[in-house]
Amino acid sequence: MSGAPLVAGARRLGPAFDLIANYEPDGFFFERSGLGVSSSGTAGGFDVNGGPGRIEELARVAGETLGAIRRDDDGPPVVAVGAIPFDESEPASLTIPSRAAVRRRTGDTWRIDVWPEGGAPGETEPRGRWVGGAPHQAFADIQLRPDPEPVRYATAVEEATRRIAAGELRKIVLARSLLVEAGRELDPKRLLWRLRAVDPDCFAFAVPTLAPGGRRDRSRGVLVGASPELLVSVAGAEVRATPLAGSAPRFGDREEDRASAERLLGSDKDREEHAVVSEFVGLVLGPFCDRLNHPEEPELLGTANVWHLATPFHGRLRDPARSVLDLVAELHPTPAVCGAPRDGARKVLGELETLDRGCYAGPIGWVDANGDGEWAIGLRCAEIAGSTARLFAGAGIVAGSVPELELDETERKFRALLDSLRWG
Numbered sequence: 123m124s125g126a127p128l129v130a131g132a133r134r135l136g137p138a139f140d141l142i143a144n145y146e147p148d149g150f151f152f153e154r155s156g157l158g159v160s161s162s163g164t165a166g167g168f169d170v171n172g173g174p175g176r177i178e179e180l181a182r183v184a185g186e187t188l189g190a191i192r193r194d195d196d197g198p199p200v201v202a203v204g205a206i207p208f209d210e211s212e213p214a215s216l217t218i219p220s221r222a223a224v225r226r227r228t229g230d231t232w233r234i235d236v237w238p239e240g241g242a243p244g245e246t247e248p249r250g251r252w253v254g255g256a257p258h259q260a261f262a263d264i265q266l267r268p269d270p271e272p273v274r275y276a277t278a279v280e281e282a283t284r285r286i287a288a289g290e291l292r293k294i295v296l297a298r299s300l301l302v303e304a305g306r307e308l309d310p311k312r313l314l315w316r317l318r319a320v321d322p323d324c325f326a327f328a329v330p331t332l333a334p335g336g337r338r339d340r341s342r343g344v345l346v347g348a349s350p351e352l353l354v355s356v357a358g359a360e361v362r363a364t365p366l367a368g369s370a371p372r373f374g375d376r377e378e379d380r381a382s383a384e385r386l387l388g389s390d391k392d393r394e395e396h397a398v399v400s401e402f403v404g405l406v407l408g409p410f411c412d413r414l415n416h417p418e419e420p421e422l423l424g425t426a427n428v429w430h431l432a433t434p435f436h437g438r439l440r441d442p443a444r445s446v447l448d449l450v451a452e453l454h455p456t457p458a459v460c461g462a463p464r465d466g467a468r469k470v471l472g473e474l475e476t477l478d479r480g481c482y483a484g485p486i487g488w489v490d491a492n493g494d495g496e497w498a499i500g501l502r503c504a505e506i507a508g509s510t511a512r513l514f515a516g517a518g519i520v521a522g523s524v525p526e527l528e529l530d531e532t533e534r535k536f537r538a539l540l541d542s543l544r545w546g
Contacts, residue, residue, distance in 0.1 A: 132197025161219030181447030199491035294461035297516035313546035347503025368392030445493035
């Protein structure tokens with residue numbers, strides 16, 4: 123970041139303030155259960171090159187940059203926000219918003235303004251335009267183009283299971299996408315509003331994604347989604363993570379829905395898929411913590427359309443000054459979105475996966491000047507650009523995976539997102 127030094131000021135907003143009122147499609151939104159960060163405008167930012175160690179470098183630059191911003195009051199620390207591409211070869215960047223609305227666990231909501239020293243904060247208030255309304259018609263098949271085609275994806279799953287059986291891998295996560303030509307200008311804010319309404323306990327998010335090569339002068343679109351998966355959060359010395367793996371569909375009938383959940387809990391295939399992820403998270407976070415607690419058995423976590431197996435971790439950091447981005451760097455990519463062993467899974471993904479993930483399955487969230495922050499994994503999302511949307515979905519492949527069932531899992535995830543996209 124270059125130019126004049128930055129100054130920050132903060133003031134309290136009313137308790138009923140809706141964070142989505144502060145969001146515009148050139149800004150950032152990240153909220154779960156009413157808590158999170160919403161922003162508009164850009165006061166600054168910082169970039170790091172792609173390659174091994176890029177997130178560690180991002181943590182270092184974030185600490186230096188945010189720490190240098192002078193605060194003229196006793197409000198909360200300044201935040202930087204963004205999405206980190208899945209592929210470590212891609213550059214990564216974070217943005218310092220010129221106006222951010224922040225609500226933490228205390229329930230207080232603050233507006234944080236950042237401006238160049240010698241200037242003045244913007245005086246404009248959030249526009250808060252209404253984003254509801256009736257849904258559009260369902261998309262016709264002619265408007266949808268899968269990438270890769272279902273047959274090619276099933277073939278990739280079959281090859282992945284062969285390599286697992288040969289001992290090359292324990293797990294791999296294969297993704298696919300669905301390109302939607304809506305025939306109308308899509309509205310990221312309306313889609314965000316709908317996703318938040320459907321799944322308020324998920325991380326509703328919206329973030330501009332950079333053009334290939336990390337160019338700031340041209341966004342490739344806005345990534346909008348509702349992720350159920352907390353990668354990691356840090357608040358003082360407290361650290362949390364909730365890895366997910368293993369899923370089953372939900373049903374409107376209560377008995378059928380409960381039966382689906384119980385089948386998931388008893389599924390050897392899904393429990394193996396989940397164990398790979400939870401073991402990894404425990405091994406990564408353990409050395410950073412004085413204590414790290416988690417249940418011995420996975421728990422059920424339900425979203426509007428899917429049951430997941432979940433293992434919530436809660437610990438106390440050995441070094442409270444450590445940035446949340448340091449933990450993001452160690453965790454990403456988890457076996458929930460890549461595979462195990464990690465290096466082997468990355469190599470096989472390069473051979474079997476044909477799409478550019480961009481920020482899909484990458485970390486999305488915020489960090490403040492103290493190193494506190496919250497990061498989710500970018501799942502259940504669509505990248506919107508004009509009248510088109512690219513939807514992403516993946517499935518975890520382990521020993522015993524059946525190509526047709528893994529393909530059906532991605533189709534179910536697409537259908538849920540397509541329904542919400544009708545409001546976009």
